[in-house]
Amino acid sequence: xxxxxxxxxxxxxxxxxxxxxxxxxxxxxxxxxxxxxxxxxxxxxxxxxxxxxxxxxxxxxxxxxxxxxxxxxxxxxxxxxxxxxxxxxxxxxxxxxxxxxxxxxxxxxxxxxxxxxxxxxxxxxxxxxxxxxxxxxxxxxxxxxxxxxxxxxxxxxxxxxxxxxxxxxxxxxxxxxxxxxxxxxxxxxxxxxxxxxxxxxxxxxxxxxxxxxxxxxxxxxxxxxxxxxxxxxxxxxxxxxxxx
Ligand SMILES: Nc1ncnc2c1ncn2[C@@H]1O[C@H](COP(=O)(O)OP(=O)(O)O)[C@@H](O)[C@H]1O
Ligand SMILES: [Mg+2]
Numbered sequence: 001x002x003x004x005x006x007x008x009x010x011x012x013x014x015x016x017x018x019x020x021x022x023x024x025x026x027x028x029x030x031x032x033x034x035x036x037x038x039x040x041x042x043x044x045x046x047x048x049x050x051x052x053x054x055x056x057x058x059x060x061x062x063x064x065x066x067x068x069x070x071x072x073x074x075x076x077x078x079x080x081x082x083x084x085x086x087x088x089x090x091x092x093x094x095x096x097x098x099x100x101x102x103x104x105x106x107x108x109x110x111x112x113x114x115x116x117x118x119x120x121x122x123x124x125x126x127x128x129x130x131x132x133x134x135x136x137x138x139x140x141x142x143x144x145x146x147x148x149x150x151x152x153x154x155x156x157x158x159x160x161x162x163x164x165x166x167x168x169x170x171x172x173x174x175x176x177x178x179x180x181x182x183x184x185x186x187x188x189x190x191x192x193x194x195x196x197x198x199x200x201x202x203x204x205x206x207x208x209x210x211x212x213x214x215x216x217x218x219x220x221x222x223x224x225x226x227x228x229x230x231x232x233x234x235x236x237x238x239x240x241x242x243x244x
Contacts, residue, residue, distance in 0.1 A: 007151070015062055019049055024056040028105075029146065029167035032096050034058055036168035039143060044087035045163040046156070063162050069150035070185035077150050078196060080161050081180050082203045084153065085173075088163060089142040092170055096143060099171025103131045106221040115224060119233045126240050127220045130213035134175075144169050144176035146218075149183040173204070174211040178218040181211070182235045184228070190238040197242070212239050 004014040010030065012023045024030050037048035037060065047061040069077045112124050145152075146167040156162045169175070180186070181196045197215065201208040216239040223232035 016059075018062055019059055020062045022058045022060065024058070026056055030165075032168050033166055035095055036143060036145070036166040039090055039092060040088060040163075042158075044084050044159070045166070046154075060164075061156075061158070061162075063154035063156035063164065065155050067155040069153035069155075069161060070183075072150075074186040074192075077153075077186055078180075078199055080153065081148070081150065082200055084161065084163060085148075085176065085200075085204060088145055088148075089173060089176075091140065092143045093141070096168050096170045098141070099138070099144075099169055099175050100135050102146075102169050102171075103135055103217070103221075108217075108221055111224040118229065123216075123220055123233065123236050123240065127217035127236075130217045134210055134213050134217075138172035139174075140172065141170050142173060142176075144171055144173070145179075146176070147179055148176065149179045150185055172210070174201075174206050175214045175218070177201070177204075177206070177211045178215040181215040181239070182219045182232060184231050184235070188231060188234075190241075193235050193238050194242055197239070209243065212243055215239055 002015045004012055010025050010027050014021050024033065034048055034051040037045055037058070041047065042061070046063055048058060049061060050059040051057070069080060072080070108127050109124050112118070145163060146169045147165060148163060152165040153161050153163050177200050180200060181193060183196070186192065186196065197208060197212055200206070201211050216236050219232050219236045219239070223229040226232060
């Protein structure tokens with residue numbers, strides 16, 4: 001048997017020849033991972049070969065060599081992501097959760113209080129205000145990979161790059177830019193964050209201010225419990241300031 005991959009955070013992943021076996025720790029965000037891979041059917045994402053729902057087990061195509069996209073030059077990586085995103089957008093609905101459900105499940109203000117108010121309240125206010133405005137005025141609802149950072153895009157042979165590890169959600173396209181905009185593995189500075197926002201919205205014909213608001217709120221929501229919270233907070237500040 002081959003050794004499991006070391007970089008698994010909420011799963012156990014072990015290669016088995018041309019396939020990998022992934023056992024997920026049951027987790028709200030990965031609940032419909034198999035359904036998303038199934039919908040993509042190998043188009044831009046690793047192909048699902050088999051799925052045992054009871055055991056939270058997924059057998060999927062192995063990406064070889066499996067190099068992470070963040071090991072590429074960061075401009076090249078951004079280009080790859082801009083090409084990949086539209087291929088993953090598929091009009092769909094249940095079983096995937098909607099962005100509306102997801103944002104109302106996040107309890108940003110409570111988390112912020114419970115964890116000792118680790119940053120300024122204006123970021124909590126801005127996140128809540130962004131969601132209040134954006135949720136009810138969305139465009140077409142498509143499948144989005146809520147965790148499409150460049151450690152979840154691997155070099156493969158069938159295609160140069162394939163997405164793995166979807167945390168699927170259904171919402172407007174702008175929401176799905178959040179993991180890339182805050183993706184510090186592609187550069188952590190005000191300039192790098194705003195460049196990702198500007199580049200992706202221009203390339204993909206999306207609304208910059210909506211993408212900015214979603215990225216700000218999702219970054220704050222996902223910062224709780226993350227060892228990278230200080231970095232995420234900096235990113236959220238840059239995004240807030242970019243709207244003034
Ligand atoms: N289809 C695959 N092909 C090759 N390696 C994979 C594949 N899926 C996962 N891996 C490896 O396992 C690691 C963890 O898998 P991932 O699905 O990202 O789990 P987690 O949800 O724990 O982040 C990845 O970083 C990668 O190195
Ligand atoms: Mg991952």
